[in-house]
Every structure is written in structure tokens, then in C-alpha cells.
Amino acid sequence: MLPISYWRNRKIYTRLLGSRCKKCGAEFFPPVKVCKKCGSREMEELEMPKTGVLVSFTKLTEPSYEFEEYVPLYLGFIRLDNGVQLVAPLADVVEEELKPGARVEATVRKWAEDGEEGIIFYGYKFRVVKQP
Amino acid sequence: MKHNSAILGYGAYVPRYRIRTEEIARVWQGGGSGPNKMKAIASQDEDILTMSYEAAVQALRMAGSGPIQAILVGSESKPYAVKPTGSILSDILGFNQTLAVDLEFACKAGTEAMQMISGMVSSGVIERGLAIGADTAQGRPADDLEYTAGSGAAAVVIGRRNGNEVARIEYSVSYVTDTPDFWRRPTRPYPSHLGRFTGEPAYFHHITSSVKQLLSDTGLKPEDFTYAIFHQPNPRFPVEVGRRLGFTDAQLRPGLLNEIIGNTYSANTLVALSAVLDESKKGDRILLASFGSGAGSDAFVIEVNSKPDDDGYIPLKERLKNYIEVDYSIYARWRGKIRK
Numbered sequence: 316m317l318p319i320s321y322w323r324n325r326k327i328y329t330r331l332l333g334s335r336c337k338k339c340g341a342e343f344f345p346p347v348k349v350c351k352k353c354g355s356r357e358m359e360e361l362e363m364p365k366t367g368v369l370v371s372f373t374k375l376t377e378p379s380y381e382f383e384e385y386v387p388l389y390l391g392f393i394r395l396d397n398g399v400q401l402v403a404p405l406a407d408v409v410e411e412e413l414k415p416g417a418r419v420e421a422t423v424r425k426w427a428e429d430g431e432e433g434i435i436f437y438g439y440k441f442r443v444v445k446q447p
Numbered sequence: 448m449k450h451n452s453a454i455l456g457y458g459a460y461v462p463r464y465r466i467r468t469e470e471i472a473r474v475w476q477g478g479g480s481g482p483n484k485m486k487a488i489a490s491q492d493e494d495i496l497t498m499s500y501e502a503a504v505q506a507l508r509m510a511g512s513g514p515i516q517a518i519l520v521g522s523e524s525k526p527y528a529v530k531p532t533g534s535i536l537s538d539i540l541g542f543n544q545t546l547a548v549d550l551e552f553a554c555k556a557g558t559e560a561m562q563m564i565s566g567m568v569s570s571g572v573i574e575r576g577l578a579i580g581a582d583t584a585q586g587r588p589a590d591d592l593e594y595t596a597g598s599g600a601a602a603v604v605i606g607r608r609n610g611n612e613v614a615r616i617e618y619s620v621s622y623v624t625d626t627p628d629f630w631r632r633p634t635r636p637y638p639s640h641l642g643r644f645t646g647e648p649a650y651f652h653h654i655t656s657s658v659k660q661l662l663s664d665t666g667l668k669p670e671d672f673t674y675a676i677f678h679q680p681n682p683r684f685p686v687e688v689g690r691r692l693g694f695t696d697a698q699l700r701p702g703l704l705n706e707i708i709g710n711t712y713s714a715n716t717l718v719a720l721s722a723v724l725d726e727s728k729k730g731d732r733i734l735l736a737s738f739g740s741g742a743g744s745d746a747f748v749i750e751v752n753s754k755p756d757d758d759g760y761i762p763l764k765e766r767l768k769n770y771i772e773v774d775y776s777i778y779a780r781w782r783g784k785i786r787k
Contacts, residue, residue: 329539384787385491407463407490409771423500423539424492435526437496437535 316381316427318434328438329423331363333399344399365421367395369443372405372413381427391441393419406440416447448619452568453612455513455575456604456755458505459721459763460498461708462489465770466778468594474775481594482681486709488583488773489598491781494526495581496535498600502714503540503577509613509757510575510604517546517564517576521556521713523631524583525549536579546576553629554678555739556580556713557601562745564605565616575606582712587637588784595681597709601717613724613755614733618665618748622657629740636783640740649742650680654688657744658736665748669693673731673751676719678738679705694734701726707767718763720749725762727751 326332333344338355344363349356375388382388389405391413405413406424419441426438466488468481489498499520507515518540520532533547550556550563557580564576581600586593608615628649631638654677662668669675675694677685682705689699702719711718716737723733729752736746779785 325538330541406492407771422497424490424497425494426492435494435496437539440492 316429316436318429321434321436328426328436331365331421331439333361333363334358335361342397342399344395344401363399364396367393367419367441369413369417369419369441370394370400370415374410384428389413391419393441404438404440406442412443412446414447417443418445418447420444448566450565450569450616450619451608452565452605452616453608453752454603454614454616454724454749455606455612456506456508456510456757457602457613457721457724458502458509459599459601459714459718460501460505461487461599461711461718461763461767462493462498463769463771464488464490465707465772466775467772470775471594475589477589482683483595483706483709485707485772486595486597487599487711487770488778488782493598494583495520495522495524495600496526496532498583498598499532499536499579499581499602500539502581502600502602503536503579505760506577506602506604507540509755509760510606511756513575513606515540515542515545515575515577515604516573517567518542519548519550519560519563519576519578521550521552521558521560521578521580522582523551523553523556523712524585528633552743553740554680554710554712554715555737555743555745557715557717558735558737558745558747561603561605561616561717561747562619562621565619568605568607575604578603578605580713580715580717582714583782584710584712585631585637588779590637591642592638592640595705595710597711599708599711599714599718601714601721603717603720611756612752614752615750616747617750618661620657620661620664620746621743622653622660623743624653626653626740626742628742645680645740646684649740650678650684650738651688651691653742653744654678654736654738654746655692657746658692658734661734661746661748667732667748669698671732672698672734674701674723674727674733675699676702676716676723676733676735678716678736678744679703679719680710680738682706704767722763724751725764729753
């Protein structure tokens with residue numbers, strides 16, 4: 316990840332900034348410029364809810380090099396409380412707690428560091444807050 | 448210094464992970480254990496920015512909507528030597544029309560932030576501000592500090608009094624000297640300290656000086672306080688300084704957390720304040736005295752006004768029960784003591 320592209324997208328990464336169609340009300344994350352439901356170009360920015368449920372997860376032991384420090388890396392398939400679905404890294408994982416239907420909430424954690432001299436990339440991670 | 452401000456919301460975040468001090472002693476063959484049972488350690492993907500965010504979200508939710516015109520982050524473990532944590536945090540929280548800056552004064556940078564924000568509110572310069580203390584404290588492997596140096600963050604939203612505030616900041620005193628008890632030079636990963644010298648001429652001298660001045664200025668006596676919070680570098684010092692100043696163990700006990708989370712440095716007394724505010728009631732008076740090596744102490748009189756209006760809030764001590772223990776090898780990897 317390059318610092319400038321991270322900077323451009325930082326509100327998506329740290330605040331879950333998505334979009335909503337002004338015409339049909341459909342919500343999207345990450346944000347889109349054209350509504351995938353009705354085709355309208357009248358979109359507005361919208362922060363996604365920070366809570367949802369875990370649908371499933373996967374465990375990565377061989378991620379790309381930026382994330383090697385954080386092995387094992389858990390990725391959750393999450394359905395937010397507004398129905399929008401996303402794949403997001405998970406934090407403070409105890410594998411036995413990763414049950415389908417578990418309540419999760421978003422927080423901000425380090426995603427990666429660009430070496431010892433580069434910038435630190437922060438972004439959303441979800442953690443389990445209540446068992447199903 | 449007389450204040451005219453209020454705590455509108457507060458939050459404390461202690462990472463989920465703990466290491467037992469007997470596990471540290473097992474590795475270094477240093478005897479039974481440390482003075483405390485466990486210390487909290489930040490996960491590999493946590494630093495003072497992420498922990499400050501967690502504490503700030505709690506404090507802001509409790510305080511309700513309104514502007515934040517200053518964000519001061521006190522810490523000695525900044526993720527960047529040059530690049531303010533405060534500006535990253537302000538951007539994530541969505542407050543860009545704000546003063547944002549980092550402070551450092553060993554373990555008392557959090558109460559410095561509280562004093563400055565309270566001063567800006569009291570003088571009418573700002574309406575509301577966010578004061579934070581946060582650290583992922585460093586301890587050289589096998590050093591005495593390694594047993595206690597923990598991780599945590601605490602945040603308070605300070606604003607004008609409105610009748611519904613959680614508590615009122617009434618008075619504060621600061622006392623500082625040049626004392627070489629503990630320091631860290633630029634680019635060095637671990638601090639140095641002078642062992643037992645950190646006690647009498649540093650911790651005890653500065654806290655007793657600030658608290659005696661505070662009591663003298665306000666005419667208050669130890670028995671006028673429901674709670675007393677003193678900086679907790681280990682479980683013994685706050686009890687000892689409290690007794691010397693005339694406070695009882697009952698006044699001290701609710702805020703004592705060092706045994707189970709260690710020393711969270713800049714967050715230390717503000718995390719304890721969260722625990723005390725969780726169980727306090729209207730009319731209770733709290734004495735809070737921080738200590739920062741180098742050295743100095745900030746002492747406050749805080750008066751409790753009302754229970755926070757926050758249905759989703761879980762008291763700190765309840766949250767502290769949900770922890771996971773890790774062994775020394777995981778701790779060493781996460782805190783950068785061993786690298787790939």
C-alpha cells in the first residue's frame with residue numbers, strides 16, 4: 316500500500332465510510348459512485364454502522380508480505396446491522412469465539428507498517444463482543 | 448489553580464491480554480514474581496493511537512454530541528517520533544476543527560492533558576476538549592520495570608458545566624523539579640532508571656508536595672474525600688503515600704488496579720479515575736494525584752455530580768475480567784523484543 320493511496324482512502328479504512336443512493340436508499344461499502352441497485356449516480360457519503368454479526372471466517376497463515384508480522388491473520392465475513400456485507404480483519408481472536416451469528420463491533424487497529432521508517436497503516440478490524 | 452470545568456464523559460481501555468509476572472520471573476530466573484500479579488499488554492496490532500481511540504469512543508459516547516475543540520494525547524510511547532497522534536486520532540474521530548497535539552511527561556502526561564483542557568474550558572477559550580493518557584510502556588528485558596510496565600489508555604471529555612455533568616474539576620496543583628529518577632534518550636527503545644532512587648526523592652517527595660499544597664490551598668482534609676487516587680507504579684507505593692498523607696485504605700482501594708494490569712504509565716491515574724467514577728455517587732469528592740518521572744505531580748480535587756447517561760456502558764472492572772493470558776514468547780514477539 317502506498318502512503319498517498321492510503322491517505323485518499325483513510326476515511327473508508329478508519330471510519331467505514333460508505334455510500335447511500337439518494338434515489339433508492341441502497342447502502343454500499345466501500346462507497347460506489349453509481350448505485351448497483353438502481354443505476355442512479357446520485358450518491359451520498361454515509362458512515363456504516365460499527366456493529367453486526369459474524370457470518371463466517373477464515374484463517375490465513377501465508378498472507379502477503381505486508382501482513383506477515385500478524386500471522387495468523389483472521390478474516391471475517393460480516394453482515395453489518397444495515398445489511399451491508401464485508402470481509403474484514405478480526406482482532407483479539409479466540410478461535411472458539413468465532414461462531415456464526417456472534418455479535419461483532421468495529422474498532423481501529425494497525426493493519427501494517429511500511430518497515431521501520433515508513434508510515435503506519437491503520438484501519439477497521441472487528442472483534443467478537445457477544446456469543447450467539 | 449481554581450477550575451470551572453466538568454467531566455462530561457470518561458473512558459478507559461485496557462487491552463485484553465495479560466502476562467503473569469511469575470511467567471516473566473520464570474524466564475529471567477528472577478525469584479517468585481513481580482510486585483504485581485499480572486500486567487496488561489497491547490496486542491501486536493495495538494499502539495497508543497488504537498488504544499486512545501477505544502478510550503475516546505467510550506468517553507465521547509458518554510458525553511453526547513457536541514464539538515471537540517482540543518485533543519491532547521499524553522504518552523511516552525508515541526507511534527511516530529514526529530507526526531502527532533492527536534491529529535491521526537482527530538481525523539478518525541471526525542473532529543478536524545480542533546487543536547491536536549501530543550504531550551510527554553513520563554507517567555503524568557495524561558493528567559497534564561486534563562489540566563490543560565480544563566484550563567482552556569475554564570477560561571472560556573473552548574467549549575469541550577478531549578484529554579487522553581495512553582502508553583504501551585517499555586521495560587528492558589529482565590529489568591525490574593519489565594514486571595510492571597503495562598499498556599492502557601484513558602480519555603476524559605472536559606467541557607463547560609451544564610448541571611448534568613459526571614463530575615466537576617474544582618482545583619489543581621502541579622509540583623515539578625529536575626530529578627533524574629527515570630529517563631529515556633532519543634532513539635533508545637528502553638528507559639533507564641536509578642532503582643530505589645525512584646522512591647523517596649522522586650515518587651514520594653513529589654506526590655506529598657503536590658497533595659499538601661492542594662490541601663493547604665483548598666482547606667480540605669483527607670477525611671473530606673470519599674476516594675483518593677495516587678499514581679500506581681506498583682501495588683505498594685500508592686498505599687504507602689496515602690497512609691503518609693492521612694488517607695485510609697478504604698479511600699484508596701476502589702482505584703487500585705496495579706496488581707492486575709500493571710503500570711499503564713500516562714494512562715495510570717486516569718484509568719483509576721474511570722474505576723472510581725464507575726462506583727461513585729453524587730456528592731463524593733475525589734483526590735487524584737499523578738506522578739511523572741523527571742519529575743512532577745499533578746493533584747486534583749474532583750466532585751462527583753451524576754451517574755453517566757449511557758446505557759451501553761460496561762464498568763471497567765467488569766471488562767477487566769475478560770482477559771487472555773499469554774506466555775513470555777508471545778509477549779516478546781508482540782512487543783518487539785524478538786523479531787523475524
